[in-house]
Amino acid sequence: MSEIETRNLKKKDIPTQVTGFRVGENYYGISVLDVQEVVKPHSITPIPLVEEYIRGLINLRGQIVTSLSLRKLFQIEEDYGDNHMNVIIKKDDSLFSLVVDEILDVISVENEKFEQSQDIIDKNLQKYIKGVFVLKDKLLILLDLNKII
Amino acid sequence: MSQNKAIIEEFIFETNESLSSIGQELTQFESDTTNVEILNEVYRKVHTMKGSANFLGFKKLQKITHILENILDLVREHKIEVNSNLTDLLLKGFDSCQVIVKNIEENETEGEGNFDTLRLQLLSFLESILQEKNFSLDDTQLNLTSSIQLKKPDISQLEKKSEEVDNKQKEKASLNIVKETVENINLSTQSTPKQKKDSEIKMELEKELTEDAANKNVSNKSADSYVRVHVSLLDKIMNIVGELVLNRNQIMQYMNDCQEYELQKLSHKLNIITSELQNQIMNTRMQPVGNVINKFERVIRDLAKTQGKKITLHISGQDTELDKTLLESVKDPLTHLVRNCVDHGIEAPSVREARGKPEMASINIRAYHEGGQVAIEISDDGAGIDPQKILNKAIEKSIITQEQAAQFSEQKILNLIFTPGFSTAEKVTNISGRGVGMDVVKSNIEKIGGSVHINSHLGEGSSFKLKIPLTLAIIPALHVCAEGENFAIAQSNLIELVRIEEENLHQSIETIKGTQLLRLRGEIIPLLNLKKSLNLEVLHESSLRINAQFEEGIEKISAHKNTVTNIVVLNADGQIYGLIVDEILDTEEIVVKPLSSKVKEISAFAGAAILGNGKVTLIIDVVGFLNTFGHYHDEKSETKTFTLKQGLQISGNLQQEYLIFTLQDKRKYALPLVLVDRLEEIDSRKVEFTGKQPIYHYRNKPMPLILLEDFIATDAKPISLSQNDNKLKCIVVTINKLSYGIIVDEIFDISKNQDEINSDASKIDGVLGTIFIDDRAVTVLDFYRVVELKTGIKPFEHSRYSRQKVLLAEDSAIFRKLITDLLLEINLTPVIAHNGKEALDILKENKDIKLVISDIEMPVMDGFELGEAIRENESLKNVKLIALTSKVKESDLQKTKEIGFDYHLEKFKKDIIIEKIDIIAKEGSL
Structure with missing residues (x-):
C-alpha cells in the first residue's frame, strides 16, 4: 500500500530543505517546515499504560510535549546517550518531540536525488517513510510524519 | 416569556450599540459622501434593526426603521443626494428609535409616544423624492408608486413642513394624501394628525424634540457599560492567566528558600494580584444558570399539557453563575432529566389523588454553590423509583447476578439506572424509559468533571443532583506520590485522607477474594493500589534510566519501607473508593492541559499539568481510573456492564x-x-x-x-x-x-x-x-x-442528521440565535461566524463543513463577497450555499443566483429553510 502511495508522491510533497538527524546507524530527515525547534534533553515524566515508544511528557516552556522514541519505534535498542536531542513538531495543536541521537544540519536536497524505492530499507522502517534521498556520502531517509504521529 | 426576555435583552444591547454609532457615522458620511463603506455600515445596522424589531413585534420601531431603510436605500443607489436636511431628518429618525428602545429597556413596551409626525415627515420626504425623480421603486420597498400619478401635492411645502408647521392648508392636504396612499405602512388609525389641531401637532413636535434632547443627557446604560468580546479572546486570556498562575507558583516555590526580604514582600504581592486577576477573568466567562433552567418552564408546561398532568415548577438560584462552556454542556443532560421527571416521575392527577397527594405536582429546580462546585438539583414529588423493580430488571438483564444483588445498598441499586444497557422498559411501566439515555446524562456530566447523584423515596418523589465544577481550566489539586512518581488528583473528587499505622493495619484493611477493603467508621470501602494498578515499578525504573542525567529531579526511592499506609478516599460519582499511595504531598492549583492524541485514550488520566518546580505531572481521572482498574480482580463475577463500560472507555466516542x-x-x-x-x-x-x-x-x-x-x-x-x-x-x-x-x-x-x-x-x-x-x-x-x-x-428526514456541522454567518445576535436554535432542533451543529471573513476562515480550516448559511448584510465581508469567495475556491466547490435575508428582494435574488448560491430564503420561513436543507441532504451533500 505504501508503495503505491509513494509512487504517487507529487513533487510538492518532497521538501527541498530537510532537517537531518541520526538515529542509530541511519540518517533521517523531515521537512524543515515541520520542525518547530530542536531542544536539548529534558527531564521526562513517564506515562503508564501507553505504547512503549511513547517516552513520556516534557515541559517545554510551559507547554506539554509528548516525547516519542524513534529508536523504540524503529526497533533499535533504546540507548540514547546524554547528548540526544528533541526535534519538536507541532501537529493538530499537540506538540511532539522525536528523540534522536544527533542533529545534522539543514540539508538542501534536490528532487533528482529522491528515490521512492524502499527495497534498501529495513522492513521495520518501511511503513514510516516516504522515500530516500541519495546524498554524496550517505542515504537520507525521508520520514512520513503522519505515519509516526 | 423568559426566553423572550433573553432575546429582548440581546436586542436592546445590539440596537443600542448600533444607534450609538449611527449618529457619528451619518455625520461622517455627510461630510464625505464618497465613503460608501460608512453608508453601507449604517444601512446594514438599520436593516438588522428593522428585521429584529419586526421579529419581536415592536411595530413602531419597525415602521420607522423601515422608512429609514428605504431612504438609505435610495441614497445607496445614488438616487438621492445627502444634504444637511436629509441628515437632520435621518438623525431625528434614529433619535426616536433611541426613545423607543429606551422604553423597551425600561418597561418592555415601546412606550406611549406616538411618532406619527416623524413618520409623516419621513414619508413626505420619500414621496417628494419619488415624484421629483419620477421613478418607481420596486414593490418590495414601498407601495407608493400608485400614489404618484394621483396626487399633486406641493413638494416644497411638504419639505418645509419638517421644520415648521405653519402652512395649515397644504399640510392637511398632504396629510390626507399620505394617509391614503401608504396604507401598507399603516399609519396609526386612532390619532392621525389630520384630526389634530395644528397647535397640537406643533406641540407634539416640540415635545418630541425636547424628549430627544433629554434622552441624550440620560446615559445609555446598556450601550455604555458593555463591551462585546469574542469568546475566543476570553479563552486566550484565560490561557495566559493560566500560564501566569503557573509562573506565580514557580516563583512562590522559589521564594521558600529565599532570604531576601524585599523580594519576598514583592512576591507575596504578586501572589495576591495573580489570584485576584484569575478570579476576575473567570468571572468574565460566567453566565447565570437561569439562562438554561428558565427555559424549562416552557418544556414542562408543554409536556405536562400533552400528558394531562398538572405541574408547577419552582426555580431558585437562577443567578448562580457557571462557566459559559460548562453551561452549554449541562443543557442537554438537564433537559433530559427534566423531561424524565415530567414523563415518568410525576403521576397522573387521578393517581395522585388516590395516593392522597395534591393533584398539582411540583418540580423544583434549585441551583446553588456547594463546596467550590455548582449544584443543580431537580426534584419532584412524584412516584419515586422502586429499587426492587430496578433490581429485578438488572438481574433479568444479567447486569448483575442474584448474589451481587443481595449485597447492593439502596443507593447502589438506584445508580444502576445509569448503567449503559439498562433500560427499565417492559413491565416496569411506571419508570419505563428512565434507563434509556440516563447513562448518556451521566457520561456527559462526567466529561466536564461533574457528577450526578440520585435520591429517591418510593411514593414520595425523586431528586437528581448534578454537581458541576465552576470552571475547567484551573483546579485545586492534591499531589500524591507512589514509587517516586507524582500524580495529581482534583480536590473536588477528594473525600478524606486516611493514614493507617502499621499496628492497626490488620484491623483496618481486609482482603476478600483478592480485593482489599478498608473499614472506615463502620463502612467498607474498596481499595485500589496506585502503584500496582499503573505498574509503577517498571515505569519508575525506565524513568530513572531516561532521566539519569537530571539526578536532582528524581531521587532514588529510599530503601526503608513505609511503616504507614496512606489512603486517599475518593468519590467517583457516588462510588467511593480508596487509593493507596506511598506519600501524600501538598495541594496546589494546577492548570489542566489536555493530553496529546497519542495519550488521550487512556481514561485513567484527565490531563497533565506543570507544577511549580517545572515538572510535568499526570492528573488522575478518578472515575476513569475506577473504570479501568476497579474490576480487574473480580474476574469471575465480571459482568457484562463492566465490559461494556470498559469498551467504551478505551475506544473513545x-x-x-x-x-x-x-x-x-x-x-x-x-x-x-x-x-x-x-x-x-x-x-x-x-x-x-x-x-x-x-x-x-x-x-x-x-x-x-x-x-x-x-x-x-x-x-x-x-x-x-x-x-x-x-x-x-x-x-x-x-x-x-x-x-x-x-x-x-x-x-x-x-x-x-x-x-x-x-x-x-x-x-x-x-x-x-x-x-x-x-x-x-x-x-x-x-x-x-x-x-x-x-x-x-x-x-x-431530520432525525437522519447526526450533528453535521453547518456554518452560519450572521452578524445579528438575534438571528444568530434564531437560526442556531433551528439548526439544533434538527440535530445539526451550527458553527458560528460573525461576518463573511470569519466564515471563510472557518471554512478553510474545517473541510467537513458542507453547508454554509449566510446573511447578506454583514460587516467586513458581506454575504455576496463570501459567496463569491467560496465559489472561486476550487477546494470548496462542493460546499452548498444558502443565503438568508429578512425579505427576499428581486434584485438580490438575481445576484445570489449569479454568484452561485443554491438558495436564497427568508429568515422567518423556518419550514422552507428546513425543507431546503433536507433537499441538500438528500442530494448527499451534507
Missing part, C-alpha cells in the same frame, strides 16, 4: 449504540439506540386494525405496529396479533412526534460498535447492512425506510 433484538426467526437484529424511545410490553387483546395495519392505543394516541417478519425474516411466521392473551414485546420509536411500535420476539441487549456498517451484503429494502457484535453478524435496520415501506408515511 465514535461508537454507535445499538439495541439488539431477535425476531421470530431467532436471528439478531439491531436498531440504532438513538432512535429508540422506550421498550414496552403490550397486550395483544388491545391491538386494533385499520385495514391491514395493526394499531395499538398507546399514551392516548394510536400507534401503528410494525411486524418486521413480513419482509425481513420472511422464512418465519409473524406473531399472530389476534391471538388471545398474548403479551407482545414492543420497541417504541418516535419520529417526528409519531410513535411506531416494532413487535419483536425478544429484546436482548444494548451493544456498542464503532465499525462502519457493512452495506454490501444488504440487498433487502429496509436494511442498512450488517455489523459485527461479539463476532456475530447482526442486521441493522433502516428504520426510516421500514416505516415508509410499512405505513407509507414518510417520516421526518
Whole structure:
C-alpha cells in the first residue's frame, strides 16, 4: 500500500530543505517546515499504560510535549546517550518531540536525488517513510510524519 | 416569556450599540459622501434593526426603521443626494428609535409616544423624492408608486413642513394624501394628525424634540457599560492567566528558600494580584444558570399539557453563575432529566389523588454553590423509583447476578439506572424509559468533571443532583506520590485522607477474594493500589534510566519501607473508593492541559499539568481510573456492564449504540439506540386494525405496529396479533412526534460498535447492512425506510442528521440565535461566524463543513463577497450555499443566483429553510 502511495508522491510533497538527524546507524530527515525547534534533553515524566515508544511528557516552556522514541519505534535498542536531542513538531495543536541521537544540519536536497524505492530499507522502517534521498556520502531517509504521529 | 426576555435583552444591547454609532457615522458620511463603506455600515445596522424589531413585534420601531431603510436605500443607489436636511431628518429618525428602545429597556413596551409626525415627515420626504425623480421603486420597498400619478401635492411645502408647521392648508392636504396612499405602512388609525389641531401637532413636535434632547443627557446604560468580546479572546486570556498562575507558583516555590526580604514582600504581592486577576477573568466567562433552567418552564408546561398532568415548577438560584462552556454542556443532560421527571416521575392527577397527594405536582429546580462546585438539583414529588423493580430488571438483564444483588445498598441499586444497557422498559411501566439515555446524562456530566447523584423515596418523589465544577481550566489539586512518581488528583473528587499505622493495619484493611477493603467508621470501602494498578515499578525504573542525567529531579526511592499506609478516599460519582499511595504531598492549583492524541485514550488520566518546580505531572481521572482498574480482580463475577463500560472507555466516542433484538426467526437484529424511545410490553387483546395495519392505543394516541417478519425474516411466521392473551414485546420509536411500535420476539441487549456498517451484503429494502457484535453478524435496520415501506408515511428526514456541522454567518445576535436554535432542533451543529471573513476562515480550516448559511448584510465581508469567495475556491466547490435575508428582494435574488448560491430564503420561513436543507441532504451533500 505504501508503495503505491509513494509512487504517487507529487513533487510538492518532497521538501527541498530537510532537517537531518541520526538515529542509530541511519540518517533521517523531515521537512524543515515541520520542525518547530530542536531542544536539548529534558527531564521526562513517564506515562503508564501507553505504547512503549511513547517516552513520556516534557515541559517545554510551559507547554506539554509528548516525547516519542524513534529508536523504540524503529526497533533499535533504546540507548540514547546524554547528548540526544528533541526535534519538536507541532501537529493538530499537540506538540511532539522525536528523540534522536544527533542533529545534522539543514540539508538542501534536490528532487533528482529522491528515490521512492524502499527495497534498501529495513522492513521495520518501511511503513514510516516516504522515500530516500541519495546524498554524496550517505542515504537520507525521508520520514512520513503522519505515519509516526 | 423568559426566553423572550433573553432575546429582548440581546436586542436592546445590539440596537443600542448600533444607534450609538449611527449618529457619528451619518455625520461622517455627510461630510464625505464618497465613503460608501460608512453608508453601507449604517444601512446594514438599520436593516438588522428593522428585521429584529419586526421579529419581536415592536411595530413602531419597525415602521420607522423601515422608512429609514428605504431612504438609505435610495441614497445607496445614488438616487438621492445627502444634504444637511436629509441628515437632520435621518438623525431625528434614529433619535426616536433611541426613545423607543429606551422604553423597551425600561418597561418592555415601546412606550406611549406616538411618532406619527416623524413618520409623516419621513414619508413626505420619500414621496417628494419619488415624484421629483419620477421613478418607481420596486414593490418590495414601498407601495407608493400608485400614489404618484394621483396626487399633486406641493413638494416644497411638504419639505418645509419638517421644520415648521405653519402652512395649515397644504399640510392637511398632504396629510390626507399620505394617509391614503401608504396604507401598507399603516399609519396609526386612532390619532392621525389630520384630526389634530395644528397647535397640537406643533406641540407634539416640540415635545418630541425636547424628549430627544433629554434622552441624550440620560446615559445609555446598556450601550455604555458593555463591551462585546469574542469568546475566543476570553479563552486566550484565560490561557495566559493560566500560564501566569503557573509562573506565580514557580516563583512562590522559589521564594521558600529565599532570604531576601524585599523580594519576598514583592512576591507575596504578586501572589495576591495573580489570584485576584484569575478570579476576575473567570468571572468574565460566567453566565447565570437561569439562562438554561428558565427555559424549562416552557418544556414542562408543554409536556405536562400533552400528558394531562398538572405541574408547577419552582426555580431558585437562577443567578448562580457557571462557566459559559460548562453551561452549554449541562443543557442537554438537564433537559433530559427534566423531561424524565415530567414523563415518568410525576403521576397522573387521578393517581395522585388516590395516593392522597395534591393533584398539582411540583418540580423544583434549585441551583446553588456547594463546596467550590455548582449544584443543580431537580426534584419532584412524584412516584419515586422502586429499587426492587430496578433490581429485578438488572438481574433479568444479567447486569448483575442474584448474589451481587443481595449485597447492593439502596443507593447502589438506584445508580444502576445509569448503567449503559439498562433500560427499565417492559413491565416496569411506571419508570419505563428512565434507563434509556440516563447513562448518556451521566457520561456527559462526567466529561466536564461533574457528577450526578440520585435520591429517591418510593411514593414520595425523586431528586437528581448534578454537581458541576465552576470552571475547567484551573483546579485545586492534591499531589500524591507512589514509587517516586507524582500524580495529581482534583480536590473536588477528594473525600478524606486516611493514614493507617502499621499496628492497626490488620484491623483496618481486609482482603476478600483478592480485593482489599478498608473499614472506615463502620463502612467498607474498596481499595485500589496506585502503584500496582499503573505498574509503577517498571515505569519508575525506565524513568530513572531516561532521566539519569537530571539526578536532582528524581531521587532514588529510599530503601526503608513505609511503616504507614496512606489512603486517599475518593468519590467517583457516588462510588467511593480508596487509593493507596506511598506519600501524600501538598495541594496546589494546577492548570489542566489536555493530553496529546497519542495519550488521550487512556481514561485513567484527565490531563497533565506543570507544577511549580517545572515538572510535568499526570492528573488522575478518578472515575476513569475506577473504570479501568476497579474490576480487574473480580474476574469471575465480571459482568457484562463492566465490559461494556470498559469498551467504551478505551475506544473513545465514535461508537454507535445499538439495541439488539431477535425476531421470530431467532436471528439478531439491531436498531440504532438513538432512535429508540422506550421498550414496552403490550397486550395483544388491545391491538386494533385499520385495514391491514395493526394499531395499538398507546399514551392516548394510536400507534401503528410494525411486524418486521413480513419482509425481513420472511422464512418465519409473524406473531399472530389476534391471538388471545398474548403479551407482545414492543420497541417504541418516535419520529417526528409519531410513535411506531416494532413487535419483536425478544429484546436482548444494548451493544456498542464503532465499525462502519457493512452495506454490501444488504440487498433487502429496509436494511442498512450488517455489523459485527461479539463476532456475530447482526442486521441493522433502516428504520426510516421500514416505516415508509410499512405505513407509507414518510417520516421526518431530520432525525437522519447526526450533528453535521453547518456554518452560519450572521452578524445579528438575534438571528444568530434564531437560526442556531433551528439548526439544533434538527440535530445539526451550527458553527458560528460573525461576518463573511470569519466564515471563510472557518471554512478553510474545517473541510467537513458542507453547508454554509449566510446573511447578506454583514460587516467586513458581506454575504455576496463570501459567496463569491467560496465559489472561486476550487477546494470548496462542493460546499452548498444558502443565503438568508429578512425579505427576499428581486434584485438580490438575481445576484445570489449569479454568484452561485443554491438558495436564497427568508429568515422567518423556518419550514422552507428546513425543507431546503433536507433537499441538500438528500442530494448527499451534507
